[in-house]
Amino acid sequence: MEKSARAPEHPDVTLALIAGGRGTRLSGVAKGLLVVEGLTVMERQLALAPLFAEVVLVANAPEPYARFGLRTVPDAIAGKGAPGGVHAALGAARTPWVFAVACDMPFVSAEVVRAVLAARREDVDAVCGEVAGRWEPLLAVYRARLAGAWGDALAEDPSLRRLLERARTQVLPESELRAVDPRLRAWVNVNTHEELALHSVSLPPR
Incomplete structure (x- = not known):
């Protein structure tokens, strides 16, 4: 993938697309290849690339x-699911911050990304939103230096929420999220055939 000639909006942040496993509930398809309005989820997420250093x-x-030509890294610690994926991104980053997005989230917008990034502070190590009482760690920004402590903690098989609770995490309330995304579309993920139909998402052509 060719890098834009323009300077990134946030040169201190890497965008990490967390592919996870194959979508077993979607006939084993790679979820980043699901199609929305003629574009794959991956293509839609890569439209955010100008915001980031890499x-x-x-x-x-x-x-x-x-085919996307991205720098790709595997989990550094195998078998840890989404926490292992975020850990791999933190360890691979060449910037101080990492913005993590799951590959099954088709509707992430630049406005939402900017709102999360704007909540960073000197005394904060991570920023995520809260939707329907749940913290959303796969649309969130992390300091890359969390990688060491995060890796040590993975031996306990913690949830992403548990890992965030151990860090200095700023949690954005749902009211703030709705100010930039009234329907909370950015936090939609697609894992089942029912969700495909609900959100007008298609399987990739065979």
């Missing part, structure tokens, strides 16, 4: 995404 794909089976 894009990194975290994938243990990267072959379906080869």
Whole structure:
């Protein structure tokens, strides 16, 4: 993928696309290749690239995404699911901050990304939103230096929320999120055939 000639809006942040496993509930398709309005989810997310210094794909089976030409890293500690994916992104980053997005989130917007990034402070190590009482760690920004402590903690198989609770995390309330995304579309993820139909998302052509 060719890098834009323009300077990134946030040169201190890497965008990490967390591919995770194959979508077993979606006939094994790579979820970043799901199609919305003629574009794959991956293409829609890569439209955010000008905001960032670099894009990194975290994938243990990267072959379906080869055509995008992204720097790709596997989990550094195998078998830890989404916490392991974020840890791999933190360890691979060449910038002080990492913005992590799951590859099954088709509707992430630049406005939402900017709102999360704007909440960073000197005394904060991570920023995520809260939707329906749940913290949303796969649309969130992290200091890359969390990688060491995060890696040590993975031996306990913690949830992403538990890891965030151990860090200095700023949690944005739902009211603030709705100010930039009234329907909270950015936090939609697609994992089932029912969700495909609900959000007008299609399987990739065979």
